[in-house]
Amino acid sequence: MTSVDARCGHLLQDARARWLLGDAAGTWAALAQAEELAGADRRLQILVLAERSVACVRAERATEALAAASQCLALAAEPAEAPGAAGQPRPAERDRWLGEAGPSAQDDAVRAAVADARVSHALARGGAISAGRRKEEAIAEAVADLDAVATSGDPALVGARIRAITGALVLRLAGIEADLGSGHGEAQAWIWVSRARVLSEQLRDPGTVVRQAVDLGFHTGQWARAWDHALSDIDRDKHRNEQVALLTKAAQLAWERGWEDHARHYGQQALAASVGVDLPWVRVYAYLGGVIAAAAGAGSVEAALRAYTRCTPRAGHATRPNRAWLAAQVALDAGLPAAQVRTFLDQTLPGGLEHPALHAAAEVQLRHREGRPVDPDLFKAADIPRQLAPERARILLVRAAERSRTGLHTAAAQDLARARTIVRHWPGRVLQRVEAAVEQVTPSVPGTPAQRRVLGLLVEGWSNRDIAERLGCSQRTVAVHVSALLAASGTASRTELAGQELRRRLLGSDYG
Structure with a gap:
């Protein structure tokens, strides 16, 4: 290995390490230096382009990720020229780039780079790193490419395999998001999560699979599953960015459960773990943890919201408006007046909660807390x-x-x-x-067994005469029971009484 190769390799390792430490500026600087050093060296260009595609995926720059990955793959696929035969491909050299020859003929670093570029290309093409509408065909093709990398037995591709496993899970879950409310959709989603966890655990790196499992718990209302997944990985030595995200999710789950001690502990840990990180998505996670900790008794909620607003520039907040709303929701649950919550949202997101559904959901909650009528269209x-x-x-x-x-x-x-x-x-x-x-x-209505039997038939629309015949008593007795039920329930008519009972049955209430 030449000194240029070694220096370039060191810069690429430094770029990835800096990202995992939360130093985005350092990542781009290292990549720029590596690119300059690579010059016209084809092999080094492939390595640099692959690493740039990975960084762009992580930075959610879909267009740039796709461009870098495409250039990398195109360069790797170009046939090398044999000496004295310009333009003629030399199969052994071509296969060295594409990873199609036997292990002894392959370059581990290039094979890993090509696999990383394939993953980046699939993620960008499938829409896993953009908010746009995903096309089913593009998702299917991207998932197939990711699965091919994820199930590879090549030991040189561990990093790419982890990215492929987590990326395929993102796309699969996004593809059935609308069906998660059904039993089949929910079961399928958890099957995919389990499969991804098994694959990632074999590589001893869960990637983002655990975080996705926790998110699935939030979507499907499975608190225990979300909590178990969060705690299963929360103390593992992992990349700091992912640690911050999981700590905050654990704090959020504890807050939802009403476990203030846990919410305070994990929220404070998330905030502490983020020191020195300059990635917006990590910082908003961490300071959401700070809001949760404050709501659970660690300090002033108002101060925590102000810190959240200052934790990243407005452009950073605009990439994660849902996190700002989660912080606002915690503040509302903690008893902060809606007017102060609106001020927080206005300061954090001057452009508002731009996603229509998120904006409407927030308005529903805020107007209700303000005591204002809520427009049905919301x-x-x-x-x-x-x-x-x-x-x-x-x-x-x-x-x-x-x-x-x-x-x-x-x-x-x-x-x-x-x-x-x-x-x-x-x-x-x-x-x-x-x-x-x-x-x-559905307030509880006292009544004797006989009165409840009368009520059960009254709900069916039966007259006093029909009820009397069915129960083998007089109409007078039925009328006495109905009068007693009206008085006990505070209703003014048989219709109102029947409606109240129907609502009680709809909600599964049992007063007997």
């Missing part, structure tokens, strides 16, 4: 099925309150039934709010 715009499970339940809680306020009590009960189903495996503050709302909609 609920539609919030695209409830695509929100995280606890957020879906929160929105439904507000809609139930709005419907009850306008006299649509049965429609409100339907919303509460949906909310209860969504968070049935999500213990903590949201489920408690749902159950409290259920109690208000």
Whole structure:
């Protein structure tokens, strides 16, 4: 290996190491130096382009990632010229670049670079690093390429295999996002997570698989699964950026559960682990952890929100508006007035929560906390099925309150039934709010066994005469029971009484 090769290799290793330490500026500087050093050396150009594609993927620069990966693959695929026969491919040399020859004829570094470029190319093409609409065909092709790398037995491709495993999982989960609410979609998603975890554990590096598993728990309302995945990897020695993200997610799960001690501990750890990191996505994770810790008793929530706003420039916040809303949601749950939360959002995201569904979901919560009526169109715009499970339940809680306020009590009960189903495996503050709302909609009505039998038939629309015949008693007795039920329930008519009972049944309440 020449001194130029060695220096270039050192710069590429330094570029990747600096990224993992959170030094984005250092990464780009090292890559620029390596590119200059590579000059016209084909092999070094391949290595530099591959590493640049990896950095661009991590920086979410999809167009630049695709360009660098394409250049790398094109360069690797060009046939080398044999001496004295310009333009004629020499198979052994060509195969050395493409990794198609036997192990002894291959260059490990080039094979690894080509595999990394293939992964970057697939991720950019499949939409895994952009917010645009993903096309099914592009996703399918990208996943096939990623799977080919992920299942390779080549020991030189460990790093690329980890990226391929995590990238394929991102694309697969994105492809069935709309179906996650169904039993089949949820089961399939967890199967993919398990498969990815097995593959990544074989390589002793979980990549982002654990974080994706936790996110899936949030989407499907599986608190215990999310918590188990987060804790299974939280103390492992890993890249600091990923550690910060997992610590914050653990803090968020603990906060949702009502475990203030855990929320405070993990939130403070996330914040401490981020010192020196200049990557926006990591910093907003860390300072979200700081907001959670403050809400759990570690300090002032208002001060934590101010720190969150200052943690990265506005351009950085604009790449992760959902994190700002999560911080705002924690502040609302902690009792901060909606007016102060609006101020925080305005200062952090002057352009607003640009995604329509996110903006609508936030407006639903904020207007409700402000005591203002919520426009029904906002609920539609919030695209409830695509929100995280606890957020879906929160929105439904507000809609139930709005419907009850306008006299649509049965429609409100339907919303509460949906909310209860969504968070049935999500213990903590949201489920408690749902159950409290259920109690208000379906208050317990005392009654004797005979009165309950009458009520059961009254709900079916039966007359006193039909009920009397069915139960073998007089119409007078039925009328006495109905009067007692009206008085006990506080209802003014048989219709209102029947509606209340229907809502109780819809929500599965049992007073017997």
